Amino acid sequence: MIVDDEATNRRLLGAVLVREGFHCLHAADGEEALAIFTQQTPDIIFMDVMMPGIDGYETTRRIREVLCGRFIPIIFLTALSDEQSLVRCIEAGGDDFISKPFNLAILKARIASMERVRDLYRHLESQHVELSQRYSREQQEQALAERIFSHVVGTRNVAVESLGFLQRAADTFCGDLILTAHLPDGGLRILVADFTGHGLAAAIGAMPVAEIFHAMSAKGVDDLLLLAELNRKLHTLLPADRFMAACLVSIPADLHELRLWNGGMPPALLVTAQGLQEFHAKALPLGILAEPPEKDSLMQIPLKGGERLLLMSDGVLEAVDAQERLFVDTTFDGLKQALASKEAMLPALIHALDQHCGHTVQSDDITALEIPIGTDLINLPEKHERHHAPPPGQGSWHWSLELCDSYLGAMSSLQGALGSLKLLDGLEPHIGALEIIISELYTNALEHGVLGLDSAMKSTSNGFELYYTERAKRLQQGVKGCVFIELIYEPVAAGGCVKIRLRDSGPGFAVTQGGFPAQNLNQTPDAKRPWGRGITLVRSLCESIHYNQQGNEVEAVYRW
Amino acid sequence: MSIERRVEDNGKRLVIVIQGRFDFSQHKAFRDAYKEQTGKVHEYLIDLSGASYLDSSALGMLLLLRERAGDENAKVSIKGATSEVRRVLDIANFGRLFTIL
Structure with missing residues (x-):
């Protein structure tokens, strides 16, 4: 123109x-x-x-x-x-x-x-148009993936009201993951994990992890087997440069110990009456090696009640302030001891973190989880539940197993042992209670019967540690002995009955020797005493429980 | 922020020197530092003495190098990590996969 x-x-x-x-x-x-x-x-x-x-x-x-x-x-x-x-x-x-x-x-x-x-x-203009179209498409896909992700991950968690959470995502998608599930005995299992990288790639890995975690926990599969399966899945699924750091925590229903596995996460902090303990990573993150995590990477920590556990992702330690200084360098070490004296650790941690970060842009996902260990976490199975009981008079079964020497440390869960035989079909409401009874009686038979450990050792704080150290030592040295387990199921007119019998190769307990277990059975346990809670729990679930004269044979009757 | 490479010991050792932040932005440079290497390398030596920071994607890059080195039966060593960098390597337990000098 x-x-x-x-x-x-x-x-x-x-x-x-x-x-x-x-x-x-x-x-x-x-x-x-x-x-x-x-x-x-x-x-x-x-x-x-x-x-x-x-x-x-x-x-x-x-x-x-x-x-x-x-x-x-x-x-x-x-x-x-x-x-x-x-x-x-x-x-x-x-x-x-x-x-x-x-x-x-x-x-x-x-x-x-x-x-x-x-x-x-x-x-340039056409490129710009294409870019903004791609960007908006990606935004939509991220939003969709996040919806699916939060459904898969978040909605199945349990005990959330008893736990303290801090989760701040750096991207639309969080590469950090918290999963919780009840074990068949009513105990709680928790996984806190951190994928390399953020966004979609991390979330893709999170989905199978959540599926495996929930499915295997519901079946009562033990910690190492769960970790092995997660590792196998992630190793096959993810490219070589992607992996998942994780802390796995299991707390059995009787709260007598904490099982903790740390692979590539910052130390877990445990506050006890004695003070602060740190549990550093003993294993590689999951998904790197083809081999499953080693057995000794799982830590067993005896509990006395009232402990609090804090798990964190590295995003907490590496959060930067306006001068690019890390939280771990400026604040965290000093804060740790102060946290140990607080009623709850998380609010103080969040406060310190906010002070540190100010208005800086967050570059990594931040996750922290506080677990106040107590009965709030536990979902004890109902003692008497009548629905779902198998129809009366439809057959019975009798199952037994003898574990000797090096197999003694490896008692599997009830579900693991009997589930595949279909013997538990129709008994679902009672599996949790049976798991507790069997695992407590087995623990007693192994620890007091075969290994000859004295419960009274646990009455001092030093002895408490010593007891578990000794237990691990004796098992590792190669113990000689057997535990025989027998289960008898009989349907009755309006329910059913399972008899649980255990016999160990140990010398048995004299009533005078440490007062356990025979005397203990007829007493109200001292609530402050750090031992003897297991057998009390069994007694509260069973119709009756009897030790023989010698003290190396027990029969418990569970009826509904 | 830079990545340099040099060959030592008659081509048996490839040294990769990392300066500044070792994170995803170094991905291509790090890969290029070993990708074009021809001839038999017995050891890959990662010099982190000038690295101020290392994130999880850098851990991933080290794993990729380890994978390649495994195919060649070569070993991967890491030297000179500052305390901050060392902390990240330790948390991830990388001492079990690499020789940390």
């Missing part, structure tokens, strides 16, 4: 442009130029400066407003040659100027140059 109030100038320039292959539109003033411009969008505009009505500067400004960022080159045609006027051309939105009268060669060169600039603009 040529905008010039002099018809001669328009004709002259038009002739040149037509020869160059352009189709020309002519406007005699600014108003006409704007009218033509709105109907037919030209590719390049030649603009005279001095015109009656609105001048070239103003016309250019208005065209630029309409273009709203889109690019059409505007070249000023000007007889003026003072610097001031040329600067005004550019300021008004012009891209170039040609002095009148124009030289043909220069005119052609300027047009070619402007066309190049215009092509570049168009290219």
